[in-house]
Amino acid sequence: MSDPPPDAKTVTAAVLVIGNEVLSGRTKDANLAYLAGELNALGIRLMEARVIADIEAAIVEALNELRARYDYVFTTGGIGPTHDDITAESVAKAFGVRLLRHPEAVAILERRLAGRAPLNEARLRMANVPEGGELIKNPVSGAPGFRIGNVFVMAGVPSVMQAMFQGLKGALVGGAPMRARTLVTDLPEGQIADPLGALQKAHPETEIGSYPGYSPTGFRVSLVIRSTDAGAIRRAGDELAAMLAGLGGHVLEDRAE
């Protein structure tokens, strides 16, 4: 991906995790964290993520809300051969198009199974794609995902989803990439909050976040300055470092991301 111009518009995305198993606590979702990191690196701003159940009405509603609101939507889960895999049908309903058997997907499944197992009706369901959809390759286990409009439909198994995403990401157009600088301090949030708020006001072209947490060496606060403008990050970060020093605190880490 070539660097976009500095005034490029913000490109936004949402992730839709489809699967009862995450909501029941059976499975810890790993796909959101992966996609958040990847999209951020591509200059695509993940604005929202939802986890919903395998219920057609819920999928249709969430998908239609998200695809209207954001530049890209990435779904994970529900594209296997079993009765609880209803993502393809639901996406077709959301777009108001027919669900068709995609000849290239059938050919992929045939090659994959050749001689080992029959291409039965259940497996053929994995070749069903909403009309107008283009396949997303699955180098891990064969059965493809698909793209329709601004929606990318991927598998739920993390290794498969990741391989699909690596294959499709070249087609995504990112905006200016978000850069970050993180300063970690031993000062409590309550002590830095007022001057930090003033710093945020003085640097509106940055977003300054404050994230408290426990580390093995004690309570720490990570202050993260994010912007598409590297110079703005540098200026705000230098002022922040001076502010922390002025309050008698230490900057335990200062790293660019």
Place this chain on the structure above:
Amino acid sequence: MSDPPPDAKTVTAAVLVIGNEVLSGRTKDANLAYLAGELNALGIRLMEARVIADIEAAIVEALNELRARYDYVFTTGGIGPTHDDITAESVAKAFGVRLLRHPEAVAILERRLAGRAPLNEARLRMANVPEGGELIKNPVSGAPGFRIGNVFVMAGVPSVMQAMFQGLKGALVGGAPMRARTLVTDLPEGQIADPLGALQKAHPETEIGSYPGYSPTGFRVSLVIRSTDAGAIRRAGDELAAMLAGLGGHVLEDRAE
């Protein structure tokens, strides 16, 4: 919590994770998985989870959608003293009530800080609670969360959120608890999908999910039967075991949850 009657209605919930840091890929959310497991154990059905940014309009909109739709809503994140902590104000806007300084919360902060640090304006923000809200105790770091209507507002730091949840969960009224039986097989999904779909149709009082994945010993499919009716789970599970054996497969695990 006493056992609800067997015909108890389904009690539903949503989780709303508020925080740019999860969407930027900086932080892996741990709160959803924790709440999913806890709610399930209480007989409360987690229907949806959303992760949204620290943007007031986004918080107000999501909260008003979710609190109208589900019996309980649990939020995490955004209740600290810094400028990016806007959850309390946003919840007050969503409910159309004033944000008030809660005297008991002020007293808690005073006791917590006594002699060690000043109770400055930034720290006092952590005592702001929407009118009508009741405090949720924070035994870890003092600053409380709050409950208003069916919405429970908790911290984002996992250890704090978990302590808050353990304190409030006695006030939740669950429905019939969801039970589960999981059978793990070495048969591929494509081979079992048709009879599995028939089994689901024959046992509509259960929900049967099929979850493929890679284990250290090879590709495995976990078949999970869930229901509030233990007898229905037993019957469907026994039929499933017989079906897998009839297809020449092995049941590698068979466990109740």
